[in-house]
Amino acid sequence: MSRILVIAEHDGRQLNAATAKCLRCAQAIGGEITLAVLGNGLSAIAEDGARLNGVTQVLTFDSPANAHPLAAVFAPQLAAVAAEFSHVLAPSTTFGKDLLPRLAALLDVPAISDIMAVESASRFQRPIYAGNAILTVEAGELRPICATVRIASFDAVEKAGTVAAIQPAAVAMPAVGHTRFVAVSSPASDRPDLQTARRVVSGGRALGSAEKFQLIYQLADALGAAVGASRAAVDAGYAPNDLQVGQTGKIIAPELYVALGISGAIQHLTGIKDARTIVAINKDPDAPIFEIADFGLVADLFEAVPTLIAALADRARART
Amino acid sequence: MKRILVAVKRVVDYNIRIRVKPDNTGVITEGVKQSINPFDEIALEEALRLREKGLAEEVVVVSIGPADVQSQLRTALAMGADRAVLVNASSAIEPLDAAKIFLKLAEREQPFLFMLGKQAIDDDNNQTGQMLAGLWNRPQATFASKVEIIGDMARVTREVDAGLESLEVDLPAVVTVDLRLNEPRYVKLPDIIKAKKKPLETLELAALGITLRPRLQALHYAPPSVRTRGVMVKDAGELVAALAARGLV
Numbered sequence: 001m002s003r004i005l006v007i008a009e010h011d012g013r014q015l016n017a018a019t020a021k022c023l024r025c026a027q028a029i030g031g032e033i034t035l036a037v038l039g040n041g042l043s044a045i046a047e048d049g050a051r052l053n054g055v056t057q058v059l060t061f062d063s064p065a066n067a068h069p070l071a072a073v074f075a076p077q078l079a080a081v082a083a084e085f086s087h088v089l090a091p092s093t094t095f096g097k098d099l100l101p102r103l104a105a106l107l108d109v110p111a112i113s114d115i116m117a118v119e120s121a122s123r124f125q126r127p128i129y130a131g132n133a134i135l136t137v138e139a140g141e142l143r144p145i146c147a148t149v150r151i152a153s154f155d156a157v158e159k160a161g162t163v164a165a166i167q168p169a170a171v172a173m174p175a176v177g178h179t180r181f182v183a184v185s186s187p188a189s190d191r192p193d194l195q196t197a198r199r200v201v202s203g204g205r206a207l208g209s210a211e212k213f214q215l216i217y218q219l220a221d222a223l224g225a226a227v228g229a230s231r232a233a234v235d236a237g238y239a240p241n242d243l244q245v246g247q248t249g250k251i252i253a254p255e256l257y258v259a260l261g262i263s264g265a266i267q268h269l270t271g272i273k274d275a276r277t278i279v280a281i282n283k284d285p286d287a288p289i290f291e292i293a294d295f296g297l298v299a300d301l302f303e304a305v306p307t308l309i310a311a312l313a314d315r316a317r318a319r320t
Numbered sequence: 321m322k323r324i325l326v327a328v329k330r331v332v333d334y335n336i337r338i339r340v341k342p343d344n345t346g347v348i349t350e351g352v353k354q355s356i357n358p359f360d361e362i363a364l365e366e367a368l369r370l371r372e373k374g375l376a377e378e379v380v381v382v383s384i385g386p387a388d389v390q391s392q393l394r395t396a397l398a399m400g401a402d403r404a405v406l407v408n409a410s411s412a413i414e415p416l417d418a419a420k421i422f423l424k425l426a427e428r429e430q431p432f433l434f435m436l437g438k439q440a441i442d443d444d445n446n447q448t449g450q451m452l453a454g455l456w457n458r459p460q461a462t463f464a465s466k467v468e469i470i471g472d473m474a475r476v477t478r479e480v481d482a483g484l485e486s487l488e489v490d491l492p493a494v495v496t497v498d499l500r501l502n503e504p505r506y507v508k509l510p511d512i513i514k515a516k517k518k519p520l521e522t523l524e525l526a527a528l529g530i531t532l533r534p535r536l537q538a539l540h541y542a543p544p545s546v547r548t549r550g551v552m553v554k555d556a557g558e559l560v561a562a563l564a565a566r567g568l569v
Contacts, residue, residue: 011482070487071450072459094480098462101415101447105454110416110535113445127544128443129338133347136540178490179459182475186483195481199568223569241500242479247441248334248358248499256568266337273547277566279559294550295562308556312569315560 002031002121005059005144007078007090007099010037010045012067017196018091020052020156025149026089027054027157028118034059034085036169038074040067043166050164053157058166065173068181071099076174079106085144086121092148093196104146112137112147126150130247130270152253152274194243197226199256200275202245205232206261206283206301213238215305216260222312228252230262246271261301264289281305322377324367325431326401327422328360330385330392331442340543347541356392359437361399363497365504366467367435368400375469376433378402382425384409384418390520397515398507404520405429409532417532419451424528426456431492433474438463438496449496459489465500 004026008019019035026033035049038061050058061077078099082088088103090096092114104111117125122139124147139145194200201223203216213233220227229239231246245252246268253274260281262268269292272278280293281304290296297304332338333353340347356364367379381396383389384407393404407421426434434456439446453460461467461476465484468475469491478485479498525532553559563569 071462072453075454094463094478097446098450098460101445101450102454102460104447105416105419105451108416110414111445111447111451112536113447123539128541129332129347130441130444131544132338133340134542134544135538136542138537138539140535140537142535178493179461180488182486182488184480184482184485193481244499256563267334273544277563277568278547278550279563290552291549292547295559296550296552297555297559298552299555304556308559311556311560315564315569 002029002086003084004029004031004033004087004089005082005085006033006035007088007096008035008037008045008049009091009093009095010039010042012039013045015045015048017156018093018096018151019049021151021154022089022091022149023052023054023157024154025115025118026087029087029121031086031121032056035164036061036078036081038066038069038077040064046166047163050166051159053160055160055164057164059169060166061169061171063173069095069099070176070179070181071102072179073174073176074099075102075106076176077169077171078103080171081169082107082144087145087147090148092150096148100146100148107144107146109142109144109146110139112139112145114150115147116150116153130251131273132270191220192224192226194226194228194245195250195252197252198254199223199225200228200245200252200254201225201258201260202228202230202262203233203239203260204230204262205236205238207233207238210238212302215301219258219260219305219309222309223256223258225256225258230268231265259289259293260305262289263287264292322375323429323431324370324376324379324433324435325425325429326360326364326367326379326381326396327434327436327448328364328381328383328392328396329357329437329440330354330383330389331357331440334358334441340541344541354388354392356395357437357440359439359441359497359499361437361504362499362501363435363437364396364399364401365502366497367433369502370433370467370469380405380429380431382422383407384413384421386410393520394512394515395507397518397520398511399505400511401518403518406520406522407528408522408524411532411534413532414534414536415445415447415451416535417530418448419455421525421528421530422448422452423455424530426452426492433492434494436494436496438498449494453494456494459493460496461487461489461493462496463498464495465498467495467501
């Protein structure tokens with residue numbers, strides 16, 4: 001039977017959604033699941049983890065040295081316990097991508113990035129070429145199998161009716177002085193983060209100017225969505241780089257993606273094709289974006305979007 | 321000598337839409353344009369800027385692969401790298417083996433900074449830099465969007481899901497770079513001619529004491545499932561109704 005170690009991700013106060021999705025992947029592999037929580041003063045987080053479905057044990061690494069998620073500090077501690085496990089999983093977020101390969105190297109085992117489907121306990125599907133091909137990879141006999149889990153591919157596990165045992169890990173703290181956390185600055189707005197948002201509204205070159213791009217923010221506000229942009233809109237200076245969605249920007253998989261004035265170049269479509277529902281509004285009925293959109297509307301943005309915002313407001317009022 | 325090593329990988333050009341071979345044994349790379357991995361190009365650009373600011377004396381580009389990779393290394397030399405090292409290998413290299421090879425090169429060249437793209441756009445692994453840092457027992461600063469050298473340490477701004485994180489790392493360190501760090505320069509014709517005279521050394525794996533050990537087996541390549549065209553709505557009201565039917569608004 002597999003013994004799976006899932007590395008929890010949290011912000012110092014609570015587990016993030018990626019952890020519960022990673023647990024779903026662990027359940028698909030099947031076996032006994034241990035949740036590793038590293039942090040400083042983490043008892044509340046560990047208790048939350050103990051209540052997630054599928055977790056049989058929570059292993060805590062509580063230390064002031066673990067206050068920030070530094071891969072150079074976390075990896076040796078996890079390496080010290082990894083031999084007991086057949087699998088070590090982390091979410092394929094910047095946290096997991098930073099940490100897991102370093103851990104695998106310390107264990108002299110390969111790492112598998114972005115598991116999107118589990119075929120067996122050692123056989124997985126993962127996207128390559130920005131999702132333009134799907135590779136089935138066999139991990140063979142080496143243990144533990146170290147992998148990151150593509151969180152867009154798995155639903156979060158539910159809360160369990162039971163509480164798993166919480167136990168501190170018996171490992172010595174590594175003395176790592178060479179890497180120091182300085183600060184983390186979150187975007188000032190309350191807007192959801194583009195990478196993990198459940199809804200995203202993106203604008204393209206058809207917006208015409210940075211001022212008119214504000215229309216995208218207005219619809220995003222009405223939907224509680226994050227804002228994205230096509231490469232063309234970024235190159236034209238309508239939106240900052242960090243909003244770029246596509247092969248060379250962010251690859252996202254929201255529940256709802258609304259593309260406004262985006263023609264649908266290959267490199268953009270690559271970044272959104274895992275979105276659950278895609279809506280496109282474009283003046284050009286032949287725009288390639290309509291080939292992949294679930295709902296398409298051929299219309300002038302500057303007429304259709306304000307009408308859409310008003311219709312959403314009406315609906316919100318009707319429901320309250 | 322204050323030296324920066326930059327790893328560059330030869331990959332299918334990012335403008336090419338790749339296709340899976342009909343027998344599912346790989347993707348078609350024959351006759352397809354190959355280029356430096358765009359993230360590695362950004363790493364090289366940053367190294368060159370650090371040298372131009374007087375913070376480094378030499379920029380060495382390193383790669384692993386067959387003789388064809390010389391073409392990408394010449395491009396890197398034309399961009400401004402001082403010399404190139406190619407580790408000769410014919411088969412596909414897994415990140416762990418690449419990291420072991422780069423560790424040997426780090427020990428040989430003693431750089432204060434080892435820079436790589438955060439990932440290669442072919443296998444999308446995003447592993448090699450982190451593995452190198454782990455094996456080297458040195459700091460790692462991944463997904464860098466800003467790199468400052470301050471004496472014997474670097475201050476690196478990282479693009480993380482929560483926003484921007486800044487780290488201080490003692491040198492030598494491994495830095496992997498993200499898209500926003502810079503915009504790589506264009507290569508000019510005179511530089512291409514000049515690059516032909518720059519040193520390009522080829523090393524054999526045996527000389528580095530490395531035996532490749534593939535650990536993962538690529539069983540099957542498939543095209544992704546395709547989305548199908550949905551329905552056209554006639555106005556915003558109909559769109560809201562359609563979204564409501566899916567529980568999205």
